[in-house]
Amino acid sequence: MSTIQAGIAARVPAHGRYLSLALRPDADAAVRTTLQALAAEVDGLHTVVGLGATLVARLDAAVPGLRSFSAPPASRVDLPATPAELWLWLRSEDDPGALLQRSRALARLLAPAFDVTHELAAFRHQDGRDLTGYEDGTENPTGRDMVDTIGVQGQGPGLDGGSFVAVQQWEHALERFDRFDRPTQDRMIGRRRDDNVELDDAPPSAHVQRTAQESFSPEAFVVRRSMPWIEGARCGLHFTAFATGFDAFEAQLARMAGVEDGVVDDLFRFSQPVSGAYYWCPPVQAGRLDLRRLFQNQGHPPA
Template sequence: MHTTQTGILVDVTKMARYLEFSIDSKSDIKTALQATASIDVSENLVIGIGQSLLDSLGKEIPGLYTMPAQTAAGIDVPSTPGALWCWLRGNDRGNIFHRSRQIENMLAPGFVLSNVIDSFQYDENRDLSGYEDGTENPEGDNAVQAAIVQNRGAGLDGGSFVVVQQWLHDFDKLDEMTSSERDDVIGRHVSDNEEFDEAPESAHVKRTAQESFSPEAFVLRRSMPWTEGTDAGLVFVSFGHSFAAFEALFNRMLGKEDAISDGLFTFTRPISGSYYWCPPVKDGKLDLTVLDFTDS
């Protein structure tokens, strides 16, 4: 039976770890992919495949490409593509650590671990700025419609496309703002999470009102805060049946429509960014039949 990777559609866990892999040896990629295809995919693991991996195989997945780097309104948006992405989820940091080591060993020597981010849930799905995250997330069938590929054929249906960005917050700038100035940045009151009409056009909720686009630009967000030393921010994770909705939202955030950039950029910025294809699963394993890598 073909299904979606379960972890995409369920709520975030208390803790998580993101693993990004690069290609270590092209000669061992097929063996590493066979190992990838043997991994049990439960709701505590989501796996994504990057364009560079497809390039090494000479394969294509319709709708997958490398996230473009760009600069707009003085905002630098980096592209840091990876070959493979794993999102480990759970409520015990030790279990996540041991699972990540197991996966890293399974994928060697074809893949080498290039980046690790540990994250966590804060105060019932709040960003470290104090504001609730994912308030307008679609639910139920609407989440499936937004996030999951359908009617594209075997090996594609049930898959998803994920955007992964690490955002670095400037908490000193946040501290300099009054509570009303911070509310204006977001477009919601931190006290009750309610939107307010008098928020400026740069407010994040106005920049990203998903129903205001044509077609509507709904995505399924699964973001979590991160910290490392004195640095901290948000790992933005967004699933869609394509990248079109995210790109529409992000282009408006950058002010490409009307030269009004999102207020979020006053205190935070992306320091990484990548696109991945999350294959469907069959009998609890990744369905990689469309890659046909055994004969490539």
């Protein structure tokens, strides 16, 4: 039986490393064998893998619901689209150095068909906080609700247990955030930083007012597994939202971007996305990535 890549369901790890990869122009013959080699190497727990719409199309395959990210029409803010063919999330509880070594080994393994185009180290801050100090992930579905939110079911072998991820690297201007006093900061997020209690009187521009999952019709639930990042003096949040499709994320993002009512999320007062992409995270079977959906026109890859 195929299951969700376990790293998606698990709590955010102490250390992470994200890689985006592009297909090499001369990759044709090597794409399939390289993906098979990746599938044999990846367990879905220590490394989570996502495939972009252009890669799936290139293999003459189809994954219902997979598409490329683009900013919602009428967005009042800049939402860059930075698609890649392959996305890797390396996870570790103990050692960012080990993640660097694993990312180098995976880059070598993928080199016949893919070039690494972006790489970012990330980490868990305190007990799972954004670098502003606010707890992140509180309203994530848990237990059975979490599994139902992230794992596709009822679509058949090769698709069931798959998931979809929306990825956005946000860059913070913390000095700008620091200029607001604490009550203002709390109102911008919609929760009190000190005890994480949701504010009754938060303005419509507060982040949790914009994104309240039960306020959408239909309800828009996602499972967020975002990780803070630092590069020199730059920092921010590497946002990831997993679900059985992209509709929930798109509804939230459109509202954050002021599409519905002209009100832009207060997050944009001190942070902005510098990337944006969508990926399909295939299921795992017997401890390896289940890529049969990609290869069914060409026979199943050898075990």
